Amino acid sequence: MTIRCSSRRSGISCLITCSQQVSRKCVMGEIAIIGGGIAGLATAFEILERSPNARVRIYEASDRLGGNIRTDRVDGYTVEWGPNGFLDNVPETLDLIARLGISNRLKPASLASKRRFIWRNGGLHEIKANPVSFLASDLLSWQGKLRLMAEPFTGSPPSYDQTVFEFASRHIGAEAARVLVDAMVSGVFAGDSRQLSLQSAFPKMHAMESQYTSLVRAMLGRMRDRRAGRSSGKTGGPSGPAGHLTSFEGGMSELVDAVANAVGRKNIVLNTPVSWIAFDRPYGFHIHLKNDEEIDVESVILAAPAWNAGPLVDGIAPGIAQTLRKIPRAPLAVVALGWKREAFSYPLNGFGFLVPRGESLTILGSLWTSSVFPGRADENHVLMRTMIGGAHCPMELQKTDEELLATVRADLGVVFGNLPEPEFERVYRFENGIPQYTVGHSERVRVVEEACARLPGLYVTGNSYHGISVNACVAEAGPLADRVLAALSG
DSSP states (O other): OOOEEEOOTTOOOEEEESSOOOEEEEEEEEEEEEEOOOHHHHHHHHHHHHHTTTOOEEOOSSSSSSTTEEEEEETEEEEEEEEEETTTTOOHHHHHHHHHHHHGEEOOOOOGOOOOEEEEEEEEOOOOSSHHHHHHHHSSSSHHHHHHHTTTGGGOOOOOOBBHHHHHHHHHHHIIIIIIIHHHHHHHSSSSSSTTBHHHOOOOHHHHHHHHHHHHHHHHHHHHHEEESSOOOOOOTOOOOOOEEEETOOOOOOHHHHHHHHOOGEEEEOOOOEEEEEEEEETTEEEEEETTTTEESSSEEEEEHHHHHHHHTTTTHHHHHHHHHOOOOEEEEOOOEEEGGGGGSSSSOEEEEETTTHHHHHSSSEEEEHSTTTSSSOOOOOEEEEETTTTTOGGGGGGGGHHHHHHHHHHHHHOOOOOOSSEEEEEEEEEEEEEOBBTTTTHHHHHHHHHHHHHEEEEOSTTSSSSHHHHHHHHHHOOOOHHHHHHHOO
């Protein structure tokens, strides 16, 4: 038969005669979203909220939605694969939840979650929120404390894209940067603070430094603004980020399910990987699926991770594809373990602990999930989620599940003493893990977005670009929906 197709390599339309049966759907005006994680789902929802008759379809390669958001409910334990929750300081997320009608399902973390610990010099040390208590603790040496107290005298920031570690060392000294900041970066990004860009990974810190030079002066300035009614934002502190950690009664999967139901299951196609995308101005975008089906659409939103999105546009935007491939990622494993509560003599009354590099343990840290969210295990049991791997130790992901379990159990044995065999074990692997916003990330994102603007109807979204959190993905969905619909109606 004779059909019109587009060359994968050149993106140039042609007429070919093909004896192979290919299914072709021409759906001009349709919006195709590639990737069914929270970014793709939220974007579809926002488009349909603004334009209920819009033709939106999500194509997800796997057999489930949500990306790294997934909740297991096994043997009385409620276990998250990925994000444990979200912070309640981003109004877009709370607004989305309200529009979905699931605000009554919100589950705030316990007050105990405000207590966070660092493993150092063979013991757990609480990070005190009160400055006097913090300085009185033995988390840092007296030299390190003196250097930290000199923070108000920090000089002007550099003009280049500095690393998080450079920023922290200049403000609070090398010791505090390694013990506090690098451990925090491992807990958030599974990353290396000596590689991550401050302005991309922690833009609020970058803005505070740019405006006030000193972080102490920044916090005082924010306090004055709040008293004057000029700001209601929360700044966070040494013991944790601003905002209160929040999830759902049944886990984070409730959010995914609610958005998917609102979008409409008929608008979601699972088990449908995309092979490549071609483009020409008269016909728009031609998407070739791995099941040999082809569709024509007017807009494409790449909501898959950068490393998966890049190969899809090799033929139409090699510059975009090449730049997307440059966004690195850190492989990570999460090991969930459950015990009877009586196995622990230590009072697990807190969020958990992080491990600075060089402190003899392999793990990055451990979250005391059943203390953070009571009910994730029954009152007689304890659930922990321990992170291992990341940018510092990517080779750990080459271990078998049994080897990872042994490593985690050995490290937790060092922290808590001899522990019995856990009653519950799960290993969740993320071979590609978390995008790393290394130095130069903002320039890479600029190149990608400017190149997309030259291909009308092509967009990128997701945690590879402007924030790795659930909040960041949700906050980006509304403005993106506005841009997509404005372009279609223009």
